[in-house]
Amino acid sequence: MGPLSLPDVSGYDEMILPGGKVRDAYKGYHRWLLGQVHDGLLRKRKEAELQFHRVGITFNVYGEESGIERLIPFDALPRVIPAADWRRLEQGAIQRVRALNLFLHDIYHDQAIVRTGLVPAEQIFGNAQYQPCMQDLDLPNRVYSHISGVDVIRDGEGTWYVLEDNLRTPSGVSYMIENRRMMMRLFPELFAHQSVAPVEHYPSLLLETLQESGNGPNPTVVLLTPGRFNSAYFEHAFLAQQMGIELVEGADLFVKDGFVFMRTTAGPQRVDVIYRRIDDDYLDPLAFRPDSMLGVPGLLSVYRDGNVILANAMGTGVGDDKSIYPYVPDLIRFYLDEEPILANVPTWQCRDPKALDHVLAHLPELVIKEVHGAGGYGMLVGPAASRAEIEAFRERLKARPANYIAQPTLSLSTCPIFVEEGIAPRHIDLRPFVLSGKETRLVPGGLTRVAMSAGSLVVNSSQGGGTKDTWVLEDGSC
Amino acid sequence: MKLSIRHRTEYRYSERVRHSTQYLRLTPRPSRRQRILDWHLDLPEHATRAADGFDNILHVLTLDHPHQSIELTARGQVEIVDEDQEDDDARLSPLVFARTSALTATDDALADLAQRYRGPASLDTLERLSQRILDDMPFAAGVTDVASDAAAAYRGGQGVCQDHTHVFLACCRALGIPARYVSGYLYSDDSEHVASHAWAEVWQDDRWHTFDVTNQTRRPRHHLKLAVGLDYLDACPVRGVRYGGGVESLNAVAHVRLTGAEQ
Numbered sequence: 001m002g003p004l005s006l007p008d009v010s011g012y013d014e015m016i017l018p019g020g021k022v023r024d025a026y027k028g029y030h031r032w033l034l035g036q037v038h039d040g041l042l043r044k045r046k047e048a049e050l051q052f053h054r055v056g057i058t059f060n061v062y063g064e065e066s067g068i069e070r071l072i073p074f075d076a077l078p079r080v081i082p083a084a085d086w087r088r089l090e091q092g093a094i095q096r097v098r099a100l101n102l103f104l105h106d107i108y109h110d111q112a113i114v115r116t117g118l119v120p121a122e123q124i125f126g127n128a129q130y131q132p133c134m135q136d137l138d139l140p141n142r143v144y145s146h147i148s149g150v151d152v153i154r155d156g157e158g159t160w161y162v163l164e165d166n167l168r169t170p171s172g173v174s175y176m177i178e179n180r181r182m183m184m185r186l187f188p189e190l191f192a193h194q195s196v197a198p199v200e201h202y203p204s205l206l207l208e209t210l211q212e213s214g215n216g217p218n219p220t221v222v223l224l225t226p227g228r229f230n231s232a233y234f235e236h237a238f239l240a241q242q243m244g245i246e247l248v249e250g251a252d253l254f255v256k257d258g259f260v261f262m263r264t265t266a267g268p269q270r271v272d273v274i275y276r277r278i279d280d281d282y283l284d285p286l287a288f289r290p291d292s293m294l295g296v297p298g299l300l301s302v303y304r305d306g307n308v309i310l311a312n313a314m315g316t317g318v319g320d321d322k323s324i325y326p327y328v329p330d331l332i333r334f335y336l337d338e339e340p341i342l343a344n345v346p347t348w349q350c351r352d353p354k355a356l357d358h359v360l361a362h363l364p365e366l367v368i369k370e371v372h373g374a375g376g377y378g379m380l381v382g383p384a385a386s387r388a389e390i391e392a393f394r395e396r397l398k399a400r401p402a403n404y405i406a407q408p409t410l411s412l413s414t415c416p417i418f419v420e421e422g423i424a425p426r427h428i429d430l431r432p433f434v435l436s437g438k439e440t441r442l443v444p445g446g447l448t449r450v451a452m453s454a455g456s457l458v459v460n461s462s463q464g465g466g467t468k469d470t471w472v473l474e475d476g477s478c
Numbered sequence: 479m480k481l482s483i484r485h486r487t488e489y490r491y492s493e494r495v496r497h498s499t500q501y502l503r504l505t506p507r508p509s510r511r512q513r514i515l516d517w518h519l520d521l522p523e524h525a526t527r528a529a530d531g532f533d534n535i536l537h538v539l540t541l542d543h544p545h546q547s548i549e550l551t552a553r554g555q556v557e558i559v560d561e562d563q564e565d566d567d568a569r570l571s572p573l574v575f576a577r578t579s580a581l582t583a584t585d586d587a588l589a590d591l592a593q594r595y596r597g598p599a600s601l602d603t604l605e606r607l608s609q610r611i612l613d614d615m616p617f618a619a620g621v622t623d624v625a626s627d628a629a630a631a632y633r634g635g636q637g638v639c640q641d642h643t644h645v646f647l648a649c650c651r652a653l654g655i656p657a658r659y660v661s662g663y664l665y666s667d668d669s670e671h672v673a674s675h676a677w678a679e680v681w682q683d684d685r686w687h688t689f690d691v692t693n694q695t696r697r698p699r700h701h702l703k704l705a706v707g708l709d710y711l712d713a714c715p716v717r718g719v720r721y722g723g724g725v726e727s728l729n730a731v732a733h734v735r736l737t738g739a740e741q
Contacts, residue, residue, distance in 0.1 A: 111571075125573035132574050133531025251721070255499055256540040258526040286501045286717050287530075289580075297499035297719035301528045301538045 004038055007416065009425050012158040014079055014415040016425070025082040025473055028194045032187075041076065041418055044186045048074055051182060073466030074179060075417040076186060079428060079448040086197075086444055086472045089160065089432065092342030093150045093442060095332060097434045100165060100319045102335040104144035107318065108134045118334055119327050127324075128372070129317030131280065133287065133300060139313055141438055146213055146311035147206070147275075148434040152342065154413035161345045161410065163429065164325060167316040169277050172447040172467075173433050174235040177202055177242075179469040180445070195474035197444035202433070203242035209437035210243075210273050214309045219272035222246045222262060224253070226278050226294045236277050250278075255298030260308045273309045280314050322405055323349075323371040345410060351402035359406040360397065363390050366406045368397065383409050412457055417450060417468070427451045429459050430470065444472035479558045480515070481665050481702060485674070485732040487716055489548045493724035496544060500718035502537040503530075503661070503705035504552040511564050512702055517554030532712060533569065534705035546723075550716065555737060560699040564679075564686055572681040574708075575656040581709040582648040585629040591645075592652035599655050601682060601696070608691045611645050617692055624710065639676040640710050642691035646678050647709065656681035657689075658706050661713040664693075665700040665734045673732035676710070677701065702734075 009016045015026045022030045052071050081089070106113050107124050114121045124130055149170030151163040180199050184191055210221045225236035227249050240247035246262065253262055253271065261268035276283065282292045287300040302308045318324065326347040329340040348355035350368075359366060363382050370378035380393045397404055414425035432446035448470045449459035459465040485504065502525065508514045519525070522545075525537035541548065578584070584592065591614075595607045611632075618636035626634075628648040631641035643659055650657035657680045664675035677690040677698070688698040707713035720726075 121571060122573055122576075125571040126577055128577060130574070131531070132570050135531065135570055254497060254540065254542060255538065256542055257524070258528075258538075285719050286499065290711060290717070293719075298501070298538050298540065301501070301526065301530070301536060304531070305526075305528055 004033060004036065004041075004423055007422070007424050009414060011156040011411050012154055012413040013425055014154075014413055014428070016416065023082075025080045029078065029080060029190070032190055032193070038422060042420075045074075045076055045418060048076060048182050048186060051185070052178070055178070072175065072461045073450075073452055073464075074182065075450055075452075075466055075468040076183065077416055077418055077423070078183065078469045078471045079415050079430075080471045080473060083473050083475045085160075088341060089152065090442060090444070092160070092162075092340070093148075093152075093432050093434050094440045095336065095338060095341050096150060096162065096165065096328065097145060097148045097436055098440055099328065099332040099335045100148070100167060101142065101144050101436060101440075103324075103331045104167075104313070104316060104319050105139075105142045106335070108144075108315065109136060113331070113334060116334075118330055119324070123323055124318060127318050127321060129280075129315065129321055131315030131318075133304060134313070134315040137304060138306070140213055140215055140309065141436075143213060143436045144313040145316050145319065146209055146313075146436050148312075148436065149431045150434060151429060151431050153410065153429045156411040156413070158413065160342055162328070162342050163345060164322075165320040165328070166431070167312060167320040168279065169312065170431070170433065171232040171235055171277070172431055172449075172461075173202060174238045175467045176433070176443075176445055176447045176470065178238075179467055183469045194471075197472040197474050199443045199445040199470075202443045203239060205435055205441070205443060206239065206275075207243040207245070209435040210275055210311055212437040213311055214273045215306070216272070219309075220262075220270060221273040221275065222248045222253075222271050224248055224250070224274050224276040224278055224296075226282065230277070232277065239275075245275075250293060250295045253296045253299075255296060255302055258302060258305055258307055260296065260299065260302050271308060273311065275311050280317065283310075283314065321372065322369055326405065345407050348406040350397060350404040350406060353401075355406075356397070356401045359404075360394060363394060365409060367409050368393065368404050368406045371403055371405060381409065412451075412459075415448070415450070415468070417452070417466075424454065426454070427457050427459065428468075445470045479560065479665075479699065479736065480555060480738040481558060481663070481700075482555050482735045482737040483553060483663055483673075483702065483733070485552045485663070485715075485730075487550045487728070487730045489718075490727045490729075491546050491720075491723035491725070493722060494544045494546055495541070495723035496721045498541045498545070498548065498718055498720040498723075500539045500548075500716060501530075502539060502550065502716055503534050503713060504550065504715050505535040505537065506554075506556060506662070506702055506704050507533070507535055509564060509703075511559050511698075513557040513559065515555040515557060517552070517556075520549075520551040520553070522548060522550075530705075530712075531570075532705070532707050534707070534713065548718075552715075556702055558699060558702065560697075564688075564703075572656040575658040575681065576651055576654060577708065578648070578651050579708040579711075581627045581711060582644050582651060583627065583629065584648050584652050585633075588629055588632055588645065588648050589652055591632070592649035595649065596653060599653065599682065601680075601687060604650070604655075604680060604682075604689060605696065607649055608646060608689050609694065611642055611649075611691055612694060615641065615645065617642075624714075639690075639692040643676045643678045644709060646689060646691050650678075650680055658686075659709050659713050660688075660701075660703055660706050661710070661715060662704040663702045663732060663734050665702075665736065673734040674715070674730070675701065676713075679706070 145167040149166035223240040260271045283295040284299040368380040412427040450466045525539040530536045621636040628644035631637040679686040705713040
């Protein structure tokens with residue numbers, strides 16, 4: 001097989017313009033690509049798979065036989081973001097996370113947002129993610145979400161939208177780092193000729209964020225994992241190792257005399273900051289789910305006394321719930337007195353009778369989501385649904401309108417990937433990771449997820465989605 | 479009315495427990511209605527005192543060494559001021575208590591039961607609901623256990639104060655009415671009823687109202703409140719986790735006596 005040709009694209013493609021030219025940000029990469037042959041790139045792909053298996057980057061799949069691990073498909077064609085686009089994304093993500101942290105502080109203290117009537121009280125206090133145990137608790141730097149994943153997409157016109165915020169235990173950052181390492185190993189020459197902003201310092205920024213989230217100097221920081229059966233266990237082990245901190249499970253920690261201790265061969269050692277990758281409900285079996293031993297009995301009492309820091313804080317889920325999402329632009333205006341830099345996807349809240357009328361009249365064009373649902377359950381994708389499915393959903397919607405939101409069906413932008421036959425466009429999204437300590441910041445990049453089959457909009461790794469390296473170009477290079 | 483309370487809880491284990499941690503809600507919070515004259519906890523080791531998310535007084539007891547039994551005693555004297563109403567703590571939004579919880583989730587039968595009392599919420603309607611619940615599931619010990627949820631207990635047709643309270647809470651919440659679980663002690667000259675007790679409070683007209691389903695009373699004159707929460711798990715006097723220990727046997731005795739002039 002010979003040199004590669006670029007495919008035709010429809011809609012917004014990150015690399016290719018209608019008519020076959022490439023965008024400015026891809027010019028450098030494209031020059032390099034013209035010198036490559038297809039077989040050579042396929043060989044590189046094999047090499048990458050082998051390497052990923054060797055370093056153990058695998059992914060546990062829920063619902064399959066236990067112990068099954070598989071690779072998340074890696075695509076070697078980078079997603080390139082021009083410097084100017086990134087600056088806007090960066091500012092927008094920081095703005096959003098700052099507003100969400102202020103919102104969380106507010107609802108767990110004075111509740112100005114409720115008193116002014118901007119968000120109805122039952123949307124907050126009736127939400128199962130609002131944790132009564134957080135009410136009136138003061139947190140250092142007033143930070144609730146230390147690590148936030150802000151999922152963004154471009155639509156068919158190339159406009160950026162925030163799809164959702166992840167303020168609980170967002171995962172995927174290890175792929176951002178490993179994908180870059182892999183690209184540098186496979187194609188070192190690419191990085192010699194272009195200024196791609198580095199992402200390798202993420203673990204040290206994360207450690208700094210965790211350290212400054214505590215009260216005193218030199219805090220002992222640990223990473224609390226649910227264990228090796230968790231789908232993100234590789235990432236937990238990876239980040240702990242990169243930061244040089246202990247990776248612990250619930251049984252390695254205990255509570256005594258108002259503090260949290262870690263069992264070590266040298267005796268109990270006090271723990272000051274816990275980077276927890278366990279959901280709220282499992283953190284303390286004495287306060288939450290009694291049937292789970294993943295957490296630490298007594299942890300909540302120490303946390304409420306201010307003697308240990310949890311990152312992220314408990315009760316952040318009320319900030320990233322689908323029922324709160326439509327309010328985020330207003331939250332930015334309310335808390336920061338700024339206009340939102342990044343747009344929300346227009347959302348109809350079916351609890352509002354006027355919105356419901358509109359939604360019922362346009363079901364075949366819309367995506368309807370359950371307010372508290374996740375992972376695509378209880379969802380209607382109008383354009384892909386049959387007449388009967390739409391009518392059945394109409395009844396559910398009428399019966400419990402407050403349980404649903406509706407959005408237009410967006411066509412995600414595409415980015416080319418390497419396939420057996422050559423190069424083909426696939427839909428993508430992007431998750432940058434925002435760190436909030438004394439200040440709010442992010443490394444230039446993120447996790448780009450790819451729907452690996454043609455036309456598919458599903459980028460979730462649990463459903464066969466893949467990843468690719470994300471390049472933020474530094475100024476002056478194109 | 480002055481009450482004297484002595485509540486002893488003893489856990490014995492068939493094997494050695496390596497480590498145990500417990501949340502104890504065994505200390506009443508003073509309020510206008512309940513004055514704490516004196517109160518002591520006798521515990522195997524020092525416990526850390528804190529307040530939980532519902533403002534209950536919480537002691538955290540950790541035994542980080544091998545043990546085969548745990549003995550806890552709460553004792554003290556309190557005065558219940560019958561004519562005063564409860565302090566209404568406004569720190570937490572009452573709407574929190576309109577949420578369902580694992581132990582108060584409704585099934586079809588409970589949803590149907592609640593549905594019969596839909597309409598403008600009133601204390602009289604809720605009193606009829608409370609009466610209906612006791613009719614449908616008369617008091618009987620030993621039919622349910624501490625882990626029974628509202629739906630299972632109601633299906634079983636019998637239960638204790640914990641079950642009556644959970645069923646009542648499930649119905650209130652299905653009707654959108656904030657309602658919370660209360661654990662505490664009850665003075666009774668009827669020896670059939672244990673002195674440890676549970677009842678409900680309902681938020682209406684900007685204050686909490688007592689509904690003791692088991693005793694069909696709305697006047698908590700013999701009730702000493704220990705803790706409140708969404709359900710039993712939030713408010714129970716002792717909640718623990720242990721590593722090792724094999725089979726546990728529990729022996730709990732609570733005595734509530736009238737003291738002073740009224741005796």
